[in-house]
Amino acid sequence: MRRERLEDLRGLIDTRLDALAPMADQTHPLLSQAVRYALLAPGKRLRPTLALLAAEQFGGKAAAALDPGCAIEMVHAASLILDDLPCMDDATLRRGQPAVHRRFGEDVAVLAAVALLNEAYGVIARADALPAKARLRLVRTLSEAVGFDGLVAGQLKDLRERRGVAGAAGLHELNRQKTGVLFIAAVEAGAVAGGATGATLAAAQAFAEHLGSAFQILDDLVDATATRAQAGKDVGQDAGKPTLVSLLGLDAARAEMSDRLSLALQSLDPGHRDGPLATFTDALFAPYRQAA
Amino acid sequence: MRRERLEDLRGLIDTRLDALAPMADQTHPLLSQAVRYALLAPGKRLRPTLALLAAEQFGGKAAAALDPGCAIEMVHAASLILDDLPCMDDATLRRGQPAVHRRFGEDVAVLAAVALLNEAYGVIARADALPAKARLRLVRTLSEAVGFDGLVAGQLKDLRERRGVAGAAGLHELNRQKTGVLFIAAVEAGAVAGGATGATLAAAQAFAEHLGSAFQILDDLVDATATRAQAGKDVGQDAGKPTLVSLLGLDAARAEMSDRLSLALQSLDPGHRDGPLATFTDALFAPYRQAA
Numbered sequence: 149m150r151r152e153r154l155e156d157l158r159g160l161i162d163t164r165l166d167a168l169a170p171m172a173d174q175t176h177p178l179l180s181q182a183v184r185y186a187l188l189a190p191g192k193r194l195r196p197t198l199a200l201l202a203a204e205q206f207g208g209k210a211a212a213a214l215d216p217g218c219a220i221e222m223v224h225a226a227s228l229i230l231d232d233l234p235c236m237d238d239a240t241l242r243r244g245q246p247a248v249h250r251r252f253g254e255d256v257a258v259l260a261a262v263a264l265l266n267e268a269y270g271v272i273a274r275a276d277a278l279p280a281k282a283r284l285r286l287v288r289t290l291s292e293a294v295g296f297d298g299l300v301a302g303q304l305k306d307l308r309e310r311r312g313v314a315g316a317a318g319l320h321e322l323n324r325q326k327t328g329v330l331f332i333a334a335v336e337a338g339a340v341a342g343g344a345t346g347a348t349l350a351a352a353q354a355f356a357e358h359l360g361s362a363f364q365i366l367d368d369l370v371d372a373t374a375t376r377a378q379a380g381k382d383v384g385q386d387a388g389k390p391t392l393v394s395l396l397g398l399d400a401a402r403a404e405m406s407d408r409l410s411l412a413l414q415s416l417d418p419g420h421r422d423g424p425l426a427t428f429t430d431a432l433f434a435p436y437r438q439a440a
Numbered sequence: 441m442r443r444e445r446l447e448d449l450r451g452l453i454d455t456r457l458d459a460l461a462p463m464a465d466q467t468h469p470l471l472s473q474a475v476r477y478a479l480l481a482p483g484k485r486l487r488p489t490l491a492l493l494a495a496e497q498f499g500g501k502a503a504a505a506l507d508p509g510c511a512i513e514m515v516h517a518a519s520l521i522l523d524d525l526p527c528m529d530d531a532t533l534r535r536g537q538p539a540v541h542r543r544f545g546e547d548v549a550v551l552a553a554v555a556l557l558n559e560a561y562g563v564i565a566r567a568d569a570l571p572a573k574a575r576l577r578l579v580r581t582l583s584e585a586v587g588f589d590g591l592v593a594g595q596l597k598d599l600r601e602r603r604g605v606a607g608a609a610g611l612h613e614l615n616r617q618k619t620g621v622l623f624i625a626a627v628e629a630g631a632v633a634g635g636a637t638g639a640t641l642a643a644a645q646a647f648a649e650h651l652g653s654a655f656q657i658l659d660d661l662v663d664a665t666a667t668r669a670q671a672g673k674d675v676g677q678d679a680g681k682p683t684l685v686s687l688l689g690l691d692a693a694r695a696e697m698s699d700r701l702s703l704a705l706q707s708l709d710p711g712h713r714d715g716p717l718a719t720f721t722d723a724l725f726a727p728y729r730q731a732a
Contacts, residue, residue, distance in 0.1 A: 175588035176596045230554065235546035254527035255599055258550060262522065263592045265554060269561045270583030273576050280572045284565050287579055291562030296467035300555045304468045307547055 154197070154428070157210065161196045162188070164218050168271060175263075182252045182260035187225045189243040190380075194363070194432075195220045195334040201424040202338025202352060215275035216286055216337035219268035220330055223290065226264035227299050227330075229257050236307055237385060244380035265294065282340050289336055293329035302326035310389045319392050320361060327367070328360030335359075335425070351415055352425075358412035359429060365405040366436055368393040402436070409433055446489070446720070449502065453488045454480070456510050460563060467555075474544045474552035479517045481535040482672075486655070486724075487512045487626040493716040494630025494644060507567035508578055508629035511560035512622055515582065518556035519591050519622075521549050528599055529677055536672035557586065574632050581628055585621035594618035602681045611684050612653060619659070620652030627651075627717070643707055644717075650704035651721060657697040658728055660685040694728070701725055 169187050172180045199217030200210040232239040232247040234254065239247050249257035272286050294300060302325025305313070313322055335356035339349050368391040371383050386394070393401040413426050420426070461479050464472045491509030492502040524531040524539040526546065531539050541549035564578050586592060594617025597605070605614055627648035631641050660683040663675050678686070685693040705718050712718070 170588045176593045176600075178600065179588065179593055179596050226554075230550060233547075233550065235550065255525075256596065258522060258525065258527065259592050259596050262554065262557065263587050266557060266583055266586045266592065267588070269579055270587065273579040273583065280576050283576055284572050284579075287561055287565040287576075291558055291565065294558045295555050295562065296462045296471065296559070300551050300558070301468045301471055304471050304548065304551050308468075308470065 154431070157197055157200050158193055160210070160214065161193045161200070161218065161221070164214050165196075165221060168215075168218055168222075168267070178252060178256050179260060179263060182248055182256045183264060185245070185251065186229050186248050186260060187222060187264065189245055191221075191225075191243055193221060195224055195330055197428065198331065198334040198356070198359075198425070199338035199341070201428050202335045202344075203342040204338075205420055205423040205425050206339050206342030206344040206348065206352070208338075208342030212277040212341040213338040215271050215277070216341065217334060219271040219275075219286075220290070220334045220337065222264045222268040222271070223294060223299075224330055226261040226268075227303070229261040229264070231303060233257060236303070237382075239382045239385065241376060242381045278341055285340065286333075286337055289333050293333040298325055298329040302329075306389075313390055316392060316395060319390060319395065323361055323364040323392075324357065327364040328357050331360035331363065332356040348417060351417055351420075354415035355412045355425060358408050358415060362405045362408035362412060362433065365392050365401055365408065366433070369398065369401060369405070369436070372398070405433070405436070446723070449489055449492050450485055452502070452506065453485045453492070453510065453513070456506050457488075457513060460507075460510055460514075460559070470544060470548050471552060471555060474540055474548045475555060477537070477543065478521050478540050478552060479514060479556065481537055483513075483517075483535055485513060487516055487622055489720065490623065490626040490648070490651075490717070491630035491633070493720050494627045494636075495634040496630075497712055497715040497717050498631050498634030498636040498640065498644070500630075500634030504569040504633040505630040507563050507569070508633065509626060511563040511567075511578075512582070512626045512629065514556045514560040514563065515586060515591075516622055518553040518560075519595070521553040521556070523595060525549060528595070529674075531674045531677065533668060534673045570633055577632065578625075578629050581625050585625040590617055590621040594621075598681075605682055608684060608687060611682060611687065615653055615656040615684075616649065619656040620649050623652035623655065624648040640709060643709055643712075646707035647704050647717060650700050650707060654697045654700035654704060654725065657684050657693055657700065658725070661690065661693060661697070661728070664690070697725070697728070 165187055169184045170180045196217030199213040203210050203213035228242055229248045231237050232242055233249055240250055241247065248260060269287060272283055275283055292298060302322055305322055306326060313319055332353050335352050339352040344352055368386065370379050371386045372393045374383055376383050392404060396404060412429060413421055416426060457479055461476045462472045488509030491505040495502050495505035520534055521540045523529050524534055525541055532542055533539065540552060561579060564575055567575055584590060594614055597614055598618060605611055624645050627644050631644040636644055660678065662671050663678045664685045666675055668675050684696060688696060704721060705713055708718060
């Protein structure tokens with residue numbers, strides 16, 4: 149994956165997110181400001197990038213997955229706003245800027261998160277580059293990713309029971325709910341847009357699940373080792389909470405991350421192991437694999 | 441509308457809401473408890489009732505609108521949880537019981553509200569009594585009802601600017617965002633399920649918008665005149681905030697409510713003015729019209 153190609157995709161995503169976020173004359177001005185602040189802040193745009201690359205990998209055009217990918221980024225942005233609230237992680241810094249509730253107040257932060265989640269469904273419903281059945285399938289996939297066995301449940305478990313989560317299996321399950329589900333939804337959105345079905349689609353989902361595991365370990369490594377400025381968000385938030393890093397130690401966690409990456413790539417059909425998803429994954433993790 | 445008929449519909453709705461709400465083994469147990477507490481608490485179930493009656497009025501079966509109607513009730517329940525939060529109205533009582541955050545904590549309350557909104561979309565996507573295109577249309581309708589020009593924007597305006605909203609026109613617009621949008625979505629869901637299109641559908645939407653206006657005035661009258669025990673929620677919450685009641689006085693507000701009801705009924709096609717929607721509306725407001 150050439151660096152320029154990724155930057156092109158990134159530009160495409162940022163331009164579309166900007167167009168999808170409401171301007172001040174389309175809603176309450178404070179809501180527009182808070183939504184734009186949260187959604188357009190510098191971020192890796194991993195989830196929409198995965199959606200675009202998956203569409204290409206399975207024979208479609210990246211553009212068909214653009215709106216679904218942006219919808220998933222909206223959900224991700226919403227989840228970050230909520231995680232940072234005083235009644236949750238009580239974080240101060242996110243994506244290199246004050247958390248949304250610190251800048252706009254708690255009421256605006258909660259409403260901006262709700263509006264972003266809600267708008268994600270509108271964006272998918274209007275994504276007419278996809279047939280009605282594919283859009284409906286994505287609504288269902290996203291609802292399952294967010295809901296009672298997804299992000300929301302994972303966040304509650306993290307808040308109320310993290311210290312009681314014992315062993316690697318429990319932590320992997322928590323990571324699936326907190327991170328894996330949106331990776332899977334993003335890759336699925338792209339794969340469906342690209343025309344994948346059956347075993348090919350299942351392989352794409354398995355790839356995304358392992359990639360999500362690897363990425364969560366990476367996130368825990370950053371929390372344990374980076375400075376606040378390097379990470380652009382509060383670090384050391386997990387101190388005292390079990391993570392795979394605290395459970396296994398830095399070296400074994402890095403090895404586990406590499407194992408998950410290998411599993412991710414092995415999940416793809418042999419014909420897809422040199423495709424856009426694999427190349428992107430290699431590029432994303434390269435700096436951290438060398439450190440290990 | 442015979443009283444028994446309404447009680448039958450109410451039973452159908454409550455049974456379905458109970459089945460749609462997650463049990464403790466399907467999610468985090470606290471999330472299950474909070475969602476069930478909020479969603480299954482005694483309520484009027486106005487929105488799903490309107491959906492079922494609209495389906496019948498336009499020639500369909502009530503059952504086709506059951507899941508979309510329940511989805512809208514989920515959104516309504518979510519909005520009540522959020523409105524009651526300490527960073528918003530800071531209410532203590534709702535539907536005759538402690539507000540969700542008082543009972544389960546703020547973190548659980550926020551997550552339960554998000555989960556309910558999110559699940560509404562899953563319920564609509566899975567509502568296979570409706571064709572894919574109708575379901576997709578409802579996803580779009582609901583997203584517009586909740587989002588940047590709907591409930592969320594209305595709640596923010598109410599919190600941050602209510603005291604600055606001047607005149608009846610501004611208050612009617614606020615009431616449309618806070619109440620009208622879900623009435624319209626409910627009637628539209630039922631009308632679409634019943635096969636309404638074109639001018640008939642537009643008439644149903646106009647009916648719902650006027651009905652929503654009338655209902656919001658009723659709600660303001662209750663806030664101004666009922667005791668906390670009668671209302672089953674905190675009252676006097678609007679003291680100091682302009683409402684149509686404070687602006688016009690009790691008598692003129694009751695007259696305005698009656699005018700809105702007349703407009704609602706006149707919006708329906710002549711052939712539908714004795715149908716289920718009109719009969720239900722008459723029954724719902726009868727006690728309050730006599731008081732006026």
